[in-house]
Amino acid sequence: MGKVLMKGNEAIGAAAIKAGCRFFFGYPITPQNELPEYMSRELPKNEGVFLQAESEVSAINMVYGAAASGARVMTSSSSPGIALKQEGITYIAAAELPCVIVNIVRGGPGLGGIQPAQSDYYQATRGGGNGDYKLLVYAPANLQELVDLTQDAFDAADYYRTPVMIVGDGMIGQMMEPIEFKEHISRFALSEKDWATTGTKGQREPNIINTLFLDPAKLEELNFRLQDKYKLIKSNEARYEAFNMENAQIVLVAYGTTSRIVKNVITDLKDQGINVGLIRPITLWPFPEKAFDNIPSTCKALMSVEMSFGQMIDDVKIASNGRLPVHFYGRSGGMIPSPDDIIEKVKEVIGGAK
Amino acid sequence: MINEKIICAGFGGQGVMLMGQTILYAGMVEGKEVSWLPSYGPEMRGGTANCSVIVSDRPIGSPVISNNATSAIIMNLPSLIKFEKDVISGGRLVINSSLIEKKSSRSDIKAYYIPANDIAVELGNSRVANTVLLGAYLKLTKILSDTSIMKALHKAFSGTKAHMLDINMAAYERGADLVG
Amino acid sequence: MAIVFQKTKGLTDKETHYCPGCTHGIIHRLTAEVLEELNVLGDTIGVAPVGCSVLAYDYFNCDVQQAAHGRAPAVATGIKRVQPDKVVFTYQGDGDLASIGTAEIVHAAHRGEKITTIFVNNAIYGMTGGQMAPTTLIGQKATTSPYGRTAEHAGMPLRVCEMLATIEGSVFVERVSVDTPANVRKAKKAIMKAFQCQIEGRGFSIVEVLSTCPVNWGMTPVDSITWLQNNMIPYYPLGNFRKPEEDK
Structure with a gap:
């Protein structure tokens, strides 16, 4: 077909x-x-x-x-x-x-x-x-x-x-x-x-x-x-997609619409020499906790990116179980996060993680 | 490498959604990665309508075009005011000069002024103004082959809209000729 | 020896939980007898409400779904739309149907949903312990109208049959009572007619049965019957409010 x-x-x-x-x-x-x-x-x-x-x-x-x-x-x-x-x-x-x-x-x-x-x-x-x-x-x-x-x-x-x-x-x-x-x-x-x-x-x-x-x-x-x-x-x-994880300095966690924006962010940052990974939950429940067992040692932080003021971040924290600091970027009320805003936040986090 | 991000905008009823879908379909036929995202909700009822179309050689992440449009096809003044700033430096504005007297205030982008409604009226139906602009836009960018575009127009004007095919084909040619 | 009376096959052997003197038992039996006599027990799906008759799924000898409070007509709609050849009925009390479930019953009638509703009106919330219902009479005391219902505070009691009879999709609407043997027979006739309307595919049918609640009314069963006759029937007149054209 x-x-x-x-x-x-x-x-x-x-x-x-x-x-x-x-x-x-x-x-x-x-x-x-x-x-x-x-x-x-x-x-x-x-x-x-x-x-x-x-x-x-x-x-x-x-x-x-x-x-x-x-x-x-x-x-x-x-x-x-x-x-x-x-x-x-x-x-x-x-x-x-x-x-x-x-x-x-x-x-x-x-x-x-x-x-x-x-x-x-x-x-x-x-x-x-x-x-x-x-x-x-x-x-x-x-x-x-x-x-x-x-x-x-x-x-x-x-x-x-x-x-x-x-x-x-x-x-x-x-x-x-x-x-x-x-x-x-x-x-x-x-x-x-x-x-x-x-x-x-x-x-x-x-x-x-x-x-x-x-x-x-x-x-x-x-x-x-x-x-x-x-x-x-x-x-x-539990299902998820892991994207660009190799040598990632930071791993973003995002689903649905937000994950698409994050993929643009990843491409843009790659051009600037910054390696960013993505864990994209395909099932929200069950949350794909196993995905967090395979985070590369290069990764210094996680960041939940949501079109809310922080809900999935709870599951990210549970799944990562204190192994890495968990940051957050979100917009709410129908505002869609722009790649530039996420990029800025990523730079702020990895700058601070150094 | 093609990575074209197009905003189509105008009044509800001017056919901006269909214009975007025609690009979308032609892109799909040609095997490009494509996406189409409309504005929706109450603003659709008689207000301004717009859609974002992406035609790319690479997989598309977000279908949202925020401030990185490579082109904008603008059918009315409110849309020019709203979207002119979202076109990247070096991008294109295709403006319906029949309804918009104002010129683009940007010097870093190329603006094309197409009297789309006048041409449409000459052809016998003001409703094909959108296709005049589409013809101009596709001729300018050459992102899609004529064959794919013809297929898309045939698809867009089939069934109950089949009687509109010939006049739209003519509108498309006129638009293309203006910039050719 | 000739058998002169037998329990209907429409009921299971389960002992009911109803209080002494409560008329739910009679209404269950009438409904079950009608289903048996129509020979549709094996093709019937009942919907139990929330309220005293919540456990109806244990008593009716047919497939039963238990629904959320007031939603039985919506659940029945789902069942009937999937299985239009089956007989589908809801069995609901007055808290369930006349209060929280008004939207569902009105729109089931409005769509002319081919289901039958047995509506048991005892003018009170029984299961939860005797609170005021929309059907509680003026002056009647309930645990949430301890000084007696007043029209000024709570409005006048809601007459469901009269309301539903105004809806085009209702084909059979009748109010009956089970306070005397004669009325019990009339009630059964009405329930029979209601199910026949459904089986003939005519539309929505409902039988409202005035019922007693001796425990929450604080009366003996006999006094309850008398109270029903003296207070409920004058406000909730018995009779048919809507029936198919040819029966008029």
């Missing part, structure tokens, strides 16, 4: 349909509207259903019902809308239902703005709703990765029976670059969803999808099971 040009938001929709997603429940919010609009056009042509819910709260609960019916289902929103969906997301995690949730992050807090941001990192990686749960969180940095990970997200969600979140931002959602839709082959051996509520047909005991456990011992049992699952995901699914 040849390459095509699509906006990121539409590419997510196309990838989802190719991955067998036939149900989408959403609610309008900028800058992700092209995705529900695409689904409203394309799902009816693919024997699927697009439904615009009355709110994000309802949309995520429709996802719950559809996922528990055994379907591949997706919803998308942007930051304030994802905040509203947290109730449903914790239920979905607790009921161990598979689904894919897209957050095209915008600046916050509050109603915020509509420009790109990464200030929902905590919300995505720490659970977001009540209780001890995690989402598998993908953070693609380009549209090819976006479509590949979207397709993979449905497989991973089914395999682990867990909600998977794809975190982008307005830039990833709105931009166009060439994409190739490869033939989709699941990397998991997926089994029948015999737990789904599809009617007993009088031939089996009722299937119950439930998140209430009044007996604390039973609830702890669920939590043990979830934690075992998260352990498995942690050991299997």
